[in-house]
Structures are given as C-alpha cells and as structure tokens.
Amino acid sequence: MNFSPESLQAFAEAAAQGSFSAAARRLGKSQSTVSEAIANLEIDLGVALFDRSSRQPVLTEAGRALLGRVDEVLAAHDRLGRAAGLLAGGMEPRLTVVVSDTYQSVQYEATLTELDQRYPELEFECLVAEHGDVLALVRQGRAQLGLMAAQPAYPPDIGAATVAERxxxxxxxxxxxxxxxxxxxxxxxxxxxxxxxxxxxxxxxxxxxxxxxxxxxxxxxxxxxxxxxxxxxxxxxxxxxxxxxxxxxxxxxxxxxxxxPVDVVWSRAHRLGPAGSWLQQRLLAR
Amino acid sequence: MNFSPESLQAFAEAAAQGSFSAAARRLGKSQSTVSEAIANLEIDLGVALFDRSSRQPVLTEAGRALLGRVDEVLAAHDRLGRAAGLLAGGMEPRLTVVVSDTYQSVQYEATLTELDQRYPELEFECLVAEHGDVLALVRQGRAQLGLMAAQPAYPPDIGAATVAERxxxxxxxxxxxxxxxxxxxxxxxxxxxxxxxxxxxxxxxxxxxxxxxxxxxxxxxxxxxxxxxxxxxxxxxxxxxxxxxxxxxxxxxxxxxxxxPVDVVWSRAHRLGPAGSWLQQRLLAR
DNA sequence: AAGTTCATATCGGTTTTTCCGATGGTATCT
DNA sequence: AGATACCATCGGAAAAACCGATATGAACTT
Structure with a gap:
C-alpha cells in the first residue's frame, strides 16, 4: 500500500478544519481534489475516515485513530524537508571535533548546548586523540575542528587561534x-x-x-x-x-x-560549514 | 516540497543494496524507474544523494544524513499501513474499560501487559466510575467492558460474568x-x-x-x-x-x-471487537 | 590493450494519477 | 420554502509514473 503525501495532507487538513472545502482553500487546491484525495485514501486504507451523514464531515473512530499516525508521517516528512533545505543551503551534514585527551572538555557543555539549539538537525561527533593525531585528523578532513595544547608553530595548511580560556x-x-x-x-x-x-x-x-x-x-x-x-x-x-x-x-x-593555553585548529584546505564556523567563533569569543 | 513514497522507497532500497538495479529488482520495478525516481528526489531535495563516479553509486555525506530521515518517514508510513490493516480487519480503534473505584485493579497489570503485546496498535483507555455509572457507561457504549462488584441481577441489555479471582x-x-x-x-x-x-x-x-x-x-x-x-x-x-x-x-x-466476587459486564447492543473479546475472555479465564 | 560485463543515464511512448471546473444532491439556516 | 454552504461525481486536461530500448561508462578479464 502506498499513500501519497497529498492525500495524507488533505486528510489531516480536513480533519483539522472539519471541512473539505476549507481544507481545499488552505491547501490551495480545488474542493473536488480534496474530496477525491480523501475518498481514494479511504479506499487505500480500507476504512471510512469521515462520517458524511451530516453537513460537515466528522471523523469516525477509525479516522480519529489513524489521524495520529498520519500526523506522524507528515511530521517526519516535514523534518526530512527541513533537513534537506539546510543541507541544500550549504549546511554541513555533520560536524566532527577532535579534542586532545589532555583537554577533553565537558567544560564546553554550555557551548555544545547552544550548538544543539542553533543547529538541531546537525549530527555532531566528538573524537578524542593524542596531540599529533589531532592535527592529522583535521588535516585529512576527518574532523573539521581540533582542540589541543597551543603549539609554538603549525604546518602552513593548518589554521590556528588561541582560545581565551586557558x-x-x-x-x-x-x-x-x-x-x-x-x-x-x-x-x-x-x-x-x-x-x-x-x-x-x-x-x-x-x-x-x-x-x-x-x-x-x-x-x-x-x-x-x-x-x-x-x-x-x-x-x-x-x-x-x-x-x-x-x-x-x-x-x-x-x-x-x-x-x-589551548588552540582551536582547522584545515585551510577544507572550508568550514556554517555550524563549524559558528562553533569556531564561539570557542574563540570567550 | 513533496516527496513521493515511491521515490523515498527507491532511495532507501538503493542505499541498502548499494545498487539501483538491485533495488529495482527487489521493488519489482524497472531500473529506469528507480534511476529516475532517485534523480527526481535529488532535484526535490536540492542535494546529491549518491556519488556516481564509480561503478556502484555510493552515498554522499548529505545522502547518509538524509537516509535516516527518509527511514523515519517510511517507518511512520508502514505503521500507518499496519494500523489501517488492523482496523480494516475489524479491529476496534480503541478499547475502553471502566472500573469501579472499589475494584480499580492494578492487579490486572499482567493481563494489560499481555494486551499491549498482543494488540500494540490499540488505544487503551481506563475509566474509573462509581458502581451505577459503570453500567451507564457500558450501556451507552462509552466503555466496552466494565469491572464492578457482582450484583444479584442486571438489566436485560447487559451481559455479565463473574471473574474467577475475587x-x-x-x-x-x-x-x-x-x-x-x-x-x-x-x-x-x-x-x-x-x-x-x-x-x-x-x-x-x-x-x-x-x-x-x-x-x-x-x-x-x-x-x-x-x-x-x-x-x-x-x-x-x-x-x-x-x-x-x-x-x-x-x-x-x-x-x-x-x-x-467481581463481575465483568458488557453491553449486548454493542458488539465487542477482537481486543475487547480477548480481554473479556482473558479476565474470565483466571 | 582490447573485449566483456554489469552498472547507470537518457529517451520516446504508454499508462496511471492528479487536478480542475462544472454539475447535481443534500443538510442546515433564515 | 428558499438561500446557502457543503460534498460527490463526471469529463477532460495536465502531470507523473512507469516501461523498454539504447547509449555510455567503470571495473574486470583475457
């Protein structure tokens, strides 16, 4: 069985509005489209969703039960669309930060909480590695940002800046x-x-x-x-x-x-995405 | 944006199989259909999902991130289909049991756990009401089953049976x-x-x-x-x-x-659904 | 290095679905 | 009873899903 998003949306909107016509207006479609979409959905589901005996259609018990499931599908659908929009807008799909074990930092908890609020769709990954490996992981692009003890000098393809907090x-x-x-x-x-x-x-x-x-x-x-x-x-x-x-x-x-002193390091070869840039600035800003 | 379930399914299957052709075979569609479905999905999402430079397409980072969201949509979609199938097969959308306050029964916990396992899609509702109201709620169909202190006699439209456990x-x-x-x-x-x-x-x-x-x-x-x-x-x-x-x-x-003694009561006018019948028998069987 | 194999992209054409406007029937309100 | 707003249905147009055939390219074999 295959339920088109149009049908599901028509059903959800009609249930919310209590009227097929009102749903059609809100969805910018014709009344007959909504009516047929719901009728087809009822055929596909094998259950009557609305009781049409009165003027305004009213949900059947089965319709009320299935409406919850339909809302879940539409919500997941929306989340997919939002995530895709962010990715299409240049957002990196995930951000990896590698932290030297010497400075592994639950102390950055507040910053990470803020990151989570600002980029809820972002997949965040935290690695722990020894000093030299931090640079290697950042250089090869496995991680976008690194946190490690400040070094006197860095390779030319590595950018670095010292965090205010020591x-x-x-x-x-x-x-x-x-x-x-x-x-x-x-x-x-x-x-x-x-x-x-x-x-x-x-x-x-x-x-x-x-x-x-x-x-x-x-x-x-x-x-x-x-x-x-x-x-x-x-x-x-x-x-x-x-x-x-x-x-x-x-x-x-x-x-x-x-x-x-602690340095944030990044690769000059790999451009940071919006979330990475934000986190970089945020770490330096304190 | 509107993503058809066919496209999502093609994408998920192709990602799982690592091959458009294999996905097409498993889905019972032609290879060109899957290829076009995924191409259209990429246009709709605004991101490339696969890297096609090698023989077998491999997920891009964005594709890997979005695959999780797509799986959520498909899972919700499946749950909807399953729930509809049960409802279409005569399952009641929800079961309401009204319990006399004198006998409100967390003691039936094991039975309810079993009910949950057997009918996971069922919406279960438990009401508490005073003796006389138990009969009223069952009679008017607000509740399908009632549990109350055994009475010497019941109205003719009420069925009753005594639970083994007192x-x-x-x-x-x-x-x-x-x-x-x-x-x-x-x-x-x-x-x-x-x-x-x-x-x-x-x-x-x-x-x-x-x-x-x-x-x-x-x-x-x-x-x-x-x-x-x-x-x-x-x-x-x-x-x-x-x-x-x-x-x-x-x-x-x-x-x-x-x-x-405790009686289970039900209305003769409203037929019990499968879950209600099961619970009724289960309560009496102990 | 050339040939084989297996994969995907693309192209017409057919079938199916979606969508609309118009029409008719029905419940509700005045 | 009439007006109003609503829903179901119908025919045709637009869009899409789908298929088979074909072209192209990557990996592998000889």
Missing part, C-alpha cells in the same frame, strides 16, 4: 594520601610517592621515579586511581571539581596549578 | 495506631476509633460513629490517610501489599478480610 591543570591526591597532609609539598615530596600519568602525554620528559609511576589512557581513569589513593596526578581542574571535589585535594606545590 | 478487602491501620496493638479487635474496638471511608461507597449503611469518619474519593488517598494514622480503613489487599506493606498492619477483626 586549561587549568592542578596536582591532586586523595584526601587520605600522605601528600594531602603537607601544607606546601615540594618536588622532592612528589618524587617520594607514586606518580599517576597520562600515558599519551609523551611531550614531557619522564620525571624521576618514572619506574614506579602508574599510567592510564584517560584522565577519568587517572582520577579514579587518584581517588583510590594510588598516588598523585596532574588533572584538569574542572574534572576534579565536577566529579571528585570532596575526595581529592589539590596539592599546593610551587608553580602549580599550571594554566596552559 | 477481590480481597481487608481492614488496615497504621503500625503505630492503637488498633494495631490488639490481637483480635472487635466491632466495638473499631467503633472507638475514626473510620476512613470511600465516599463513593454508598451502598453500605453508614456505621455507628459516622459523624467522626473521614472520607476520600479514592483508595489511594484513603490509604495515605491510614498511613498517617488518622484511622482505620477498608482497603484492597493488593494495594496495601504493593505500596504500604510495611507501614500498615491488617486488623484480624472476625469476618475479615472479606472476599467479594
């Missing part, structure tokens, strides 16, 4: 860890205990005591290990404040917390 | 209520404390102490009042067991708990 990285240990008892622990105190390190964080020279350090591939796992008291760790401040504020304490080591 | 009504008071401390309270003990009564329960003669009794229009409110210790109440056993088992105690008054 990433805050602190040193943390569990509340019951010996380090938590010290007022101002120094580097030698840190060296006395096990370090918990991100094992994708390759830029840094291995510190003393590296033989005893534990590592994990994400800050979340690292934080879990710190909460259990396995050692101390460098962690993004927002992550601790949101998920482990009462179980970890920040260590007041001189020179900490660090505040690292 | 309604269990017990006497309850809060755990901290003085009555809860008595091993076997008698009627005189009950009379010494406030009674909580259903105020639609008009058949019973007002007992002694009626001036002090509190009432509520539903067993749920009544049970709340009992939990707060305001007095003792007649309550359906299943209701207490499910929602207040640890806060109320049953009073071992001689003659209680009562076990009342």
């Amino acid at each position: 990433a805050q990285i602190g040193l943390y240990a569990a509340s019951h860890h010996p380090l938590a008892a010290l007022a101002t622990p120094g580097d030698d105190d840190l060296a006395a205990y096990r370090a918990l390190r991100l094992n994708t964080y390759l830029d840094d020279a291995a510190p003393s005591g590296a033989g005893r350090c534990w590592s994990a591939p994400s800050y979340l796992l690292l934080m879990e290990m710190a909460v259990f008291g396995f050692g101390w760790a460098e962690l993004p401040r927002w992550l601790v404040e949101r998920f482990a504020a009462e179980r970890l304490v920040e260590l007041a080591v001189p020179g900490w917390p660090k505040s690292l | 309604a269990q009504i017990g006497l309850y008071a809060a755990s901290h209520h003085p009555l809860a401390a008595l091993a076997t309270p008698g009627d005189d003990d009950l009379a010494a404390y406030r009674a909580l009564r259903l105020n639609t329960y008009l058949d019973d003669a007002a007992p002694s102490g009626a001036g002090r009794c509190w009432s509520a229009p539903s067993y749920l409110l009544l049970m709340e009042m009992a939990v707060f210790g305001f007095g003792w109440a007649e309550l359906p056993r299943w209701l207490v067991e499910r929602f207040a088992a640890e806060r109320l105690v049953e009073l071992a008054v001689p003659g209680w708990p009562k076990s009342l």
Whole structure:
C-alpha cells in the first residue's frame, strides 16, 4: 500500500478544519481534489475516515485513530524537508571535533548546548586523540575542528587561534594520601610517592621515579586511581571539581596549578560549514 | 516540497543494496524507474544523494544524513499501513474499560501487559466510575467492558460474568495506631476509633460513629490517610501489599478480610471487537 | 590493450494519477 | 420554502509514473 503525501495532507487538513472545502482553500487546491484525495485514501486504507451523514464531515473512530499516525508521517516528512533545505543551503551534514585527551572538555557543555539549539538537525561527533593525531585528523578532513595544547608553530595548511580560556591543570591526591597532609609539598615530596600519568602525554620528559609511576589512557581513569589513593596526578581542574571535589585535594606545590593555553585548529584546505564556523567563533569569543 | 513514497522507497532500497538495479529488482520495478525516481528526489531535495563516479553509486555525506530521515518517514508510513490493516480487519480503534473505584485493579497489570503485546496498535483507555455509572457507561457504549462488584441481577441489555479471582478487602491501620496493638479487635474496638471511608461507597449503611469518619474519593488517598494514622480503613489487599506493606498492619477483626466476587459486564447492543473479546475472555479465564 | 560485463543515464511512448471546473444532491439556516 | 454552504461525481486536461530500448561508462578479464 502506498499513500501519497497529498492525500495524507488533505486528510489531516480536513480533519483539522472539519471541512473539505476549507481544507481545499488552505491547501490551495480545488474542493473536488480534496474530496477525491480523501475518498481514494479511504479506499487505500480500507476504512471510512469521515462520517458524511451530516453537513460537515466528522471523523469516525477509525479516522480519529489513524489521524495520529498520519500526523506522524507528515511530521517526519516535514523534518526530512527541513533537513534537506539546510543541507541544500550549504549546511554541513555533520560536524566532527577532535579534542586532545589532555583537554577533553565537558567544560564546553554550555557551548555544545547552544550548538544543539542553533543547529538541531546537525549530527555532531566528538573524537578524542593524542596531540599529533589531532592535527592529522583535521588535516585529512576527518574532523573539521581540533582542540589541543597551543603549539609554538603549525604546518602552513593548518589554521590556528588561541582560545581565551586557558586549561587549568592542578596536582591532586586523595584526601587520605600522605601528600594531602603537607601544607606546601615540594618536588622532592612528589618524587617520594607514586606518580599517576597520562600515558599519551609523551611531550614531557619522564620525571624521576618514572619506574614506579602508574599510567592510564584517560584522565577519568587517572582520577579514579587518584581517588583510590594510588598516588598523585596532574588533572584538569574542572574534572576534579565536577566529579571528585570532596575526595581529592589539590596539592599546593610551587608553580602549580599550571594554566596552559589551548588552540582551536582547522584545515585551510577544507572550508568550514556554517555550524563549524559558528562553533569556531564561539570557542574563540570567550 | 513533496516527496513521493515511491521515490523515498527507491532511495532507501538503493542505499541498502548499494545498487539501483538491485533495488529495482527487489521493488519489482524497472531500473529506469528507480534511476529516475532517485534523480527526481535529488532535484526535490536540492542535494546529491549518491556519488556516481564509480561503478556502484555510493552515498554522499548529505545522502547518509538524509537516509535516516527518509527511514523515519517510511517507518511512520508502514505503521500507518499496519494500523489501517488492523482496523480494516475489524479491529476496534480503541478499547475502553471502566472500573469501579472499589475494584480499580492494578492487579490486572499482567493481563494489560499481555494486551499491549498482543494488540500494540490499540488505544487503551481506563475509566474509573462509581458502581451505577459503570453500567451507564457500558450501556451507552462509552466503555466496552466494565469491572464492578457482582450484583444479584442486571438489566436485560447487559451481559455479565463473574471473574474467577475475587477481590480481597481487608481492614488496615497504621503500625503505630492503637488498633494495631490488639490481637483480635472487635466491632466495638473499631467503633472507638475514626473510620476512613470511600465516599463513593454508598451502598453500605453508614456505621455507628459516622459523624467522626473521614472520607476520600479514592483508595489511594484513603490509604495515605491510614498511613498517617488518622484511622482505620477498608482497603484492597493488593494495594496495601504493593505500596504500604510495611507501614500498615491488617486488623484480624472476625469476618475479615472479606472476599467479594467481581463481575465483568458488557453491553449486548454493542458488539465487542477482537481486543475487547480477548480481554473479556482473558479476565474470565483466571 | 582490447573485449566483456554489469552498472547507470537518457529517451520516446504508454499508462496511471492528479487536478480542475462544472454539475447535481443534500443538510442546515433564515 | 428558499438561500446557502457543503460534498460527490463526471469529463477532460495536465502531470507523473512507469516501461523498454539504447547509449555510455567503470571495473574486470583475457
């Protein structure tokens, strides 16, 4: 069975208006067209939709039940049309952002909420990759935008700009860890205990005591290990404040917390779509 | 914009098969029809859906994004067709059951779950009404089935049958209520404390102490009042067991708990549909 | 490198559907 | 009873869906 959108629209409009003629006027078609469309739809469905015994047609019980289904079809139909219109207008079908694990940012939640409101049809994808891979994914077009620790220089085909907000990285240990008892622990105190390190964080020279350090591939796992008291760790401040504020304490080591600049990067070869451009500007605007 | 179901189906099938010809074979149409349908759809949508540079057409990014929307339209379309088929086959569009407040029955939960599985397209409506109104609603066709306390006789146009399972009504008071401390309270003990009564329960003669009794229009409110210790109440056993088992105690008054027969009633003038007949039989079969 | 195969695009022509204006019948209101 | 507004039906015009045949191109074989 195959129901034409014209018939469905005629039915829905007639049900809404309570009149075939009024529906025809609103749809810009002739009355006979609407009448025949509904009659054909009734044949196709095998059910009478309207009771025509009185002057104005009134929905039958079956018609009332099927009207809901018809509305669903038309709503899905409209969504398709809207999505196609956006795509035809140059909107990218999806936006991929790759975030360096060091700066994976639930802190951008508000921005993403705004993105969702502004571009509801957009498919959004978030990748996490290690520093070098961020550039590779952006360069090959797999991702449109990247967020990573600011670099002194970038390849010529990569555009970059520094985000106003810097990433805050602190040193943390569990509340019951010996380090938590010290007022101002120094580097030698840190060296006395096990370090918990991100094992994708390759830029840094291995510190003393590296033989005893534990590592994990994400800050979340690292934080879990710190909460259990396995050692101390460098962690993004927002992550601790949101998920482990009462179980970890920040260590007041001189020179900490660090505040690292973050860059947004993009490929000059691939033009950003409207949503990508908006997100780029939005990230820089803060 | 108006997208014909033929085009959408051709697009979805072609995307699934990765081939226009294969889609045409599966749809029972000629290859040129599918090709033209998709070409027209691309014109209507304003975007290219397939990349035709290679032998087999491959979805563009936009096509991949829109395919999801198209599938939603087709799914809604299918649901409409299925619902219409059921209605055309004699299925009632909705089933209304009216339950006497005395026996409102979440206890029939399993039966309703089964009804939902068996008739997923059915619109189910549950009304609650006072004894006499149950018969009125069934008689006028507003409800197809009724559940109420068994009556000695019914009007001739009303069919009735007794449900195998009887309604269990017990006497309850809060755990901290003085009555809860008595091993076997008698009627005189009950009379010494406030009674909580259903105020639609008009058949019973007002007992002694009626001036002090509190009432509520539903067993749920009544049970709340009992939990707060305001007095003792007649309550359906299943209701207490499910929602207040640890806060109320049953009073071992001689003659209680009562076990009342429940009748299913229906109108002889209105034929029951398949779902109604099934539910009727299912209620009686236990 | 040429030939084979299998895919899609395109083109006429036929069939089907959609749409309109006109007409007639019927319920509702004055 | 008449006026009015509504719906069903009819015949013809316009649009579309559909098919078979054919051209063209990509991948694969020899």
